[in-house]
Amino acid sequence: MARRHLVVAGSVLAVVVLYAVLVPLLAGVDDRVTDFAQARQAPSAEHLFGTDSAGRDLFVRIASGIRTSLLVALLCALLATVIGVVVGVAAGFWGGWPDRLVMRTTDAVNALPHLLLGIVIVAMFRGSLLAIVLSIALTHWTQVARIVRSEILSLRQRPFVDAAVLAGASRRQVAVRHLVPATAPQALIAVVLLLPHAVWHESTLSFLGFGLPPHEPSLGTLLEEARSSLLLGGWWTLVFPAAVLVVVTLAVAFAGQALRKVVTPPQPSELRL
Amino acid sequence: MTTVRDGRGKRPAAEPGTGPADGPARTSARPDAASRTAGDDAPSVRDLRRGRHRDVWGMVRRRLLFIVPVTGLVSAGLFAAAKYSPFDPLVGYLGTRYMTTTEADKAIISEQLGLDQPWYATYWGWLQDLFGGDLGRSRSFSQPVAQVIAERLPWTLLLAGAGLALAVVVALLLGITAGVRSGGLVDRAVTAVCVVVQGLPPFVLSLAAIAVFALTLGWLPAAGLSDGGSDPTAGGVLRHMLLPVVVLAISQVPWLLLAVRESVVTSKGEDFVAGAVSRGIPTGIVTRRHIVPTSLAPFVNIVGVRLPELVVGAVLVEEVFSWPGVAGAIVTSARDLDMALLAFLTIGTTVVVMVGSLLADVVVALMDPRVSTDG
Amino acid sequence: MNPSNPSNPSNPSSSLHPAGLRVENLTVRLPLANGSVVHAASEVSLAVPRGAVTALVGESGCGKSILASAVMDQLPAGARRSGTITVTTPQGPIDVFSGAPFRGRHAALVPQSAATHLTPVRTARAQLDETITSLGSTRTSDELAVRVGLVPAALDCYPHELSGGMAQRVAVAGALVGDPSVIVADEPTASLDRALTDRILALLRECADDGAAVLLITHDLASLVRTGVADHVAVMYASRLMETGPAVEVFDDPWHDYTRDLLGALPARGMHPLPGLPPQLTDLPDDCVYHLRRPETRQSGGPTVLVQVGERSYRTLRDAPREEVA
Numbered sequence A: 001m002a003r004r005h006l007v008v009a010g011s012v013l014a015v016v017v018l019y020a021v022l023v024p025l026l027a028g029v030d031d032r033v034t035d036f037a038q039a040r041q042a043p044s045a046e047h048l049f050g051t052d053s054a055g056r057d058l059f060v061r062i063a064s065g066i067r068t069s070l071l072v073a074l075l076c077a078l079l080a081t082v083i084g085v086v087v088g089v090a091a092g093f094w095g096g097w098p099d100r101l102v103m104r105t106t107d108a109v110n111a112l113p114h115l116l117l118g119i120v121i122v123a124m125f126r127g128s129l130l131a132i133v134l135s136i137a138l139t140h141w142t143q144v145a146r147i148v149r150s151e152i153l154s155l156r157q158r159p160f161v162d163a164a165v166l167a168g169a170s171r172r173q174v175a176v177r178h179l180v181p182a183t184a185p186q187a188l189i190a191v192v193l194l195l196p197h198a199v200w201h202e203s204t205l206s207f208l209g210f211g212l213p214p215h216e217p218s219l220g221t222l223l224e225e226a227r228s229s230l231l232l233g234g235w236w237t238l239v240f241p242a243a244v245l246v247v248v249t250l251a252v253a254f255a256g257q258a259l260r261k262v263v264t265p266p267q268p269s270e271l272r273l
Numbered sequence B: 001m002t003t004v005r006d007g008r009g010k011r012p013a014a015e016p017g018t019g020p021a022d023g024p025a026r027t028s029a030r031p032d033a034a035s036r037t038a039g040d041d042a043p044s045v046r047d048l049r050r051g052r053h054r055d056v057w058g059m060v061r062r063r064l065l066f067i068v069p070v071t072g073l074v075s076a077g078l079f080a081a082a083k084y085s086p087f088d089p090l091v092g093y094l095g096t097r098y099m100t101t102t103e104a105d106k107a108i109i110s111e112q113l114g115l116d117q118p119w120y121a122t123y124w125g126w127l128q129d130l131f132g133g134d135l136g137r138s139r140s141f142s143q144p145v146a147q148v149i150a151e152r153l154p155w156t157l158l159l160a161g162a163g164l165a166l167a168v169v170v171a172l173l174l175g176i177t178a179g180v181r182s183g184g185l186v187d188r189a190v191t192a193v194c195v196v197v198q199g200l201p202p203f204v205l206s207l208a209a210i211a212v213f214a215l216t217l218g219w220l221p222a223a224g225l226s227d228g229g230s231d232p233t234a235g236g237v238l239r240h241m242l243l244p245v246v247v248l249a250i251s252q253v254p255w256l257l258l259a260v261r262e263s264v265v266t267s268k269g270e271d272f273v274a275g276a277v278s279r280g281i282p283t284g285i286v287t288r289r290h291i292v293p294t295s296l297a298p299f300v301n302i303v304g305v306r307l308p309e310l311v312v313g314a315v316l317v318e319e320v321f322s323w324p325g326v327a328g329a330i331v332t333s334a335r336d337l338d339m340a341l342l343a344f345l346t347i348g349t350t351v352v353v354m355v356g357s358l359l360a361d362v363v364v365a366l367m368d369p370r371v372s373t374d375g
Numbered sequence C: 001m002n003p004s005n006p007s008n009p010s011n012p013s014s015s016l017h018p019a020g021l022r023v024e025n026l027t028v029r030l031p032l033a034n035g036s037v038v039h040a041a042s043e044v045s046l047a048v049p050r051g052a053v054t055a056l057v058g059e060s061g062c063g064k065s066i067l068a069s070a071v072m073d074q075l076p077a078g079a080r081r082s083g084t085i086t087v088t089t090p091q092g093p094i095d096v097f098s099g100a101p102f103r104g105r106h107a108a109l110v111p112q113s114a115a116t117h118l119t120p121v122r123t124a125r126a127q128l129d130e131t132i133t134s135l136g137s138t139r140t141s142d143e144l145a146v147r148v149g150l151v152p153a154a155l156d157c158y159p160h161e162l163s164g165g166m167a168q169r170v171a172v173a174g175a176l177v178g179d180p181s182v183i184v185a186d187e188p189t190a191s192l193d194r195a196l197t198d199r200i201l202a203l204l205r206e207c208a209d210d211g212a213a214v215l216l217i218t219h220d221l222a223s224l225v226r227t228g229v230a231d232h233v234a235v236m237y238a239s240r241l242m243e244t245g246p247a248v249e250v251f252d253d254p255w256h257d258y259t260r261d262l263l264g265a266l267p268a269r270g271m272h273p274l275p276g277l278p279p280q281l282t283d284l285p286d287d288c289v290y291h292l293r294r295p296e297t298r299q300s301g302g303p304t305v306l307v308q309v310g311e312r313s314y315r316t317l318r319d320a321p322r323e324e325v326a
Helices: A002-027 A058-094 A096-111 A114-124 A129-156 A159-166 A171-182 A184-210 A219-230 A235-263 B045-084 B089-098 B103-113 B119-131 B145-180 B185-198 B202-216 B234-268 B271-278 B283-305 B307-320 B326-336 B339-367 C064-071 C124-135 C141-147 C152-156 C164-176 C194-209 C221-227 C247-252 C257-264
Strands: C019-031 C037-049 C053-057 C080-089 C092-095 C107-110 C182-186 C213-218 C232-237 C240-246 C304-309 C312-317
Touching (some): A002 A058, A058 A219, A096 B045, A096 B339, A114 A129, A114 A184, A114 B045, A114 B307, A171 A184, A184 A235, A184 B326, A219 A235, B045 B119, B145 B283, B145 B326, B202 B307, B234 B283, B234 B307, B307 B339, B326 B339, C019 C064, C037 C053, C037 C213, C037 C232, C053 C194, C053 C221, C064 C080, C064 C182, C141 C152, C141 C164, C182 C194, C213 C221, C221 C247, C232 C247, C240 C257
Parallel strands (some): C053 C213, C053 C232, C182 C213
Antiparallel strands (some): C019 C037, C232 C240, C240 C312
């Protein structure tokens, strides 16, 4: 059942990615060229998704939007995972007060509204990719850290750790060479599971006006632009980007969940006889 | 953090949870062990209750001690970040005169405003003002911060209160039905809808609602509190409130509902339900007086954990619908980098969320006598 | 704790006394998610007479507890069953699988972990009162508390605040609300120490003396032998009955090798433990598997039947010559 979900979600994602990659190459229409004579055209044979308020073709612009949204989301997820793995390994391996400190920090970060922190960070450092990536990564590493930490805690008890120490490895070597690679599968899944959150956050921040500059639009930026042109009656500027955003978010989320179900062994249930 | 169930409820929502980051549903644990069982000799029930209340107070004290340093760190971090931000605060202060002011004049103004101080000096000054009752002046609203808050807070409370109430009612009704008849048609349909809605950012829902109901159908107003800037009337406010409240509620229902459902499904499979059935209790009573009361405590726990999501929802709904509340003001003050207002709002929200979560934990501890108060 | 003796008028042979509970040819199969099937019970037939305590003994995991669930018609979802279970009431016999209401009124369960079978967020008294109201009983919770030996104030505790022995007594009180003709006790003393075990068993004995048919499911053979609380006993192995009969006779002179092994494992009788482990009930073969545990037995290793001799019965190979067992 989970495999089927994975296949479906994965195919949808593949279609979206193909769209994002191929359309700009094949269409021959540059989405950066503004042509105010063509502004706000409804969908037609020439412009499949219509044009926006500056005359840019939406079909191609959305493709760029998908690219940007997914790439930024991937960056955020990777950075969050890296932070989470480092913190989780440190906490799980050293134990004691570093561990407690980490757990308290995790609780604190989780107690605060993530979007709020994100808004504040991007407001201060507006327009830079780094700010966006940081604002999302710095609030989402906690899930990864938690999972990695419990993984490390259980691995620490295994005999191979003692064997390595007896063989003369320093603690740092044991951590880096043995424990970190062991967390790789979980970390990979964490990246995939973080993607929908990252897409969500990035599109929201862009929508609020804190996103990337308009020549590198993400789907959120497109929706922000749509908002202003909505009153002038351009439903296609809203519907198409929104629909694509929804499809991308759901596909990524389903793919991640299905992947996790496929990879995690099922738990046996108990019968009392 | 109050701990509720052993090994269960790790993620509050049924997968896939595509909302913003799930909080750590505070789990684990074991019913409050050793010291609280009544021995075979006549147990003093009164002593047990009093001991419990003492435990709860202890938890409150410990948690407040945790809130203070976190708030301090967040506020300090805010001021530090502002200092290193590439934006020149003079831009906001001078406005259109920025381009025409000479460098020498800018330096004088900077010194007068104390803009060249190190960030901790600015922070300390702000703290002193705060405790002295002076909240500063909001640049983006051209009003004292206190006035901004006083004028806008009631509208946020109205919106958030109505939205949360509506969401909780819907979540409880549908969630309990879905949970009790888990695997059935209602359950599968409701869960699927929740999963889809949960993945959508609230602003998409808001935009869609505006596009359909306000612009296309013209049934409801698209923004603001009243038509064309006139004074708000009770009827007008209700009309303007309908769409934002419903959208806010819809954005919160998914995680609430899935939390209720998960809680009910877990309770349903537990021994005490089989026990009640074997004693001959009718099904309706088993649901109402056994399953639901036991499921409520984990539900309230999750509400406390995911309170930040309600805040985020309110911020986005207020922003899109131009609702004059404090949540929307956060976005405005962030855009204008209005530090006075932004600092107060950010820290205020942080404190409110953490206190709200503490309240939820207290309610849980009082509702479920097994829950440990270690948090 | 009165040792039952043949002249005790409350210990007649089961054929003379009306059966409060009758299990006929019960077979329960539980399909698992991975396709295998758990054989929880296979052609189990048991008569539990009124006014007596019938003990169902066996090692853990032999399928005894599933019988308790079956009697209360609370088998796990997806279970496949055949056979009938009948509860005799003053108004006539009731088939428990027919859907007619009988739980609490005519048959009641004393569960294994009593505290977890009570709703954690309500006091014991609240739940006891609720049972009283639902069944339309005229008793009061205080009265029931005293009957089972509890201080009435203890009922105001929440389930997790009750000690093991107290929780078990609350469970018995809950079972007694409707004055049922059948009481099934599923491992009621599993987590209790000796003194509490004796107390609970004595309580069940009183219930039987008051006229109920008590089915006591337990793996604690030592306590049964020590207290002599059981009038009849049935021995179960891997979903099948191996031997039944009056307790005194079976304990003195077991006819089935497995019963002999179980008794031999008791500390009081030399503590000779059985070899190996009890078998898993998953995908059991169609015939008795005792010979896999004790290869030298001549009562297993092919098609077997329960042979009835007077009040006793024992399982042996269908095609073997009837042995001298006396």
